[in-house]
Amino acid sequence: MNTLKNKKQNKNKKLKIAVPKGRVLKDALDFLRKSGYVNHPDADYDSRKLIFDYQDDDVSLLIVKPWDVPTFVEYGAADAGISGKDVLLEKPRNVYEPLDLGIGKCRVVVAADRDIINKENKRCRKNTDAVSGALEKSLSIIGEDVKKKIYYSGSNLRIATKYVRITREFFNKKGVSNIQIIKLYGNVELAPISGLCDFIVDLVSTGETLKQNNLMPLEDIVFVTSRLIVNRASLKINSENIASLINSLKEQVQKNAGI
Numbered sequence: 212m213n214t215l216k217n218k219k220q221n222k223n224k225k226l227k228i229a230v231p232k233g234r235v236l237k238d239a240l241d242f243l244r245k246s247g248y249v250n251h252p253d254a255d256y257d258s259r260k261l262i263f264d265y266q267d268d269d270v271s272l273l274i275v276k277p278w279d280v281p282t283f284v285e286y287g288a289a290d291a292g293i294s295g296k297d298v299l300l301e302k303p304r305n306v307y308e309p310l311d312l313g314i315g316k317c318r319v320v321v322a323a324d325r326d327i328i329n330k331e332n333k334r335c336r337k338n339t340d341a342v343s344g345a346l347e348k349s350l351s352i353i354g355e356d357v358k359k360k361i362y363y364s365g366s367n368l369r370i371a372t373k374y375v376r377i378t379r380e381f382f383n384k385k386g387v388s389n390i391q392i393i394k395l396y397g398n399v400e401l402a403p404i405s406g407l408c409d410f411i412v413d414l415v416s417t418g419e420t421l422k423q424n425n426l427m428p429l430e431d432i433v434f435v436t437s438r439l440i441v442n443r444a445s446l447k448i449n450s451e452n453i454a455s456l457i458n459s460l461k462e463q464v465q466k467n468a469g470i
Contacts, residue, residue, distance in 0.1 A: 226270045226445075226452055229284055229292035231277035234416070235315040235437055239293045242314055243270070246463045248456075270456075281306055281440060290445040291456060297414055297435045301376050307441040309457050313464055315437035317416040319374060321381075323361065324403055325427040332357045358430055362387045364409075371395050371402035372412035381412075381432050400424040 228248075230239045240256060243249045249256075249268045256263050256274060264271040273289050281304040284292040293312065297319055335357050362368070362385070371393045372378050382390055393408055400420055402408045414435065415421060415428065439460055446453050 229289035238314040310439040369408040371408040
């Protein structure tokens, strides 16, 4: 009797979903709204409150800092969450990642001073393309020879980033060991201008901030979208509601993709 009652309570209990503050919040709320889980406009979730549990919403929302979403989910403070792939790669957590939501699109890139990249690119392209007359076209492409030349341009290249793990793994795979990683929590674009570093590794959406600071992407490290993540215990204890959540969000992903 008690077991039946507990199952009924679990079925009717709202899921808690951790949603990131900042640039992805609007897209995340819109996604959950179209999926039928929240019913209020963005303004109703915009306050100093951390938990939103409206009676007519099918889920409770915890709106937290992006880097904290996986922590809330891993330790069960939230049943599920929406987290950028960059966060999940930089600080891996013991969570289930069943779905790419396809929102919050951006990329983690290596960037450097635009003038340095253009100068090296032009020099290398002159050597290889001048005879064929393809120089002008080739200057819009940064070849592997240019990247290699820049990566090995100094005995101790300094890279400023908040993505220490991602940066180290990327350069290790490329066999570039002559680097020093400097961890910054913000204003990464200022680092090359001030002479703090040679490169930065940062999250880029439109690239406008890089452009305004005379920086240029040298290479993409990883393309980033927001993912649905799920607490592993909730996946077992509240499997029916979690399965319903995954299926509903998957349907919305397919609608957004025109499938």
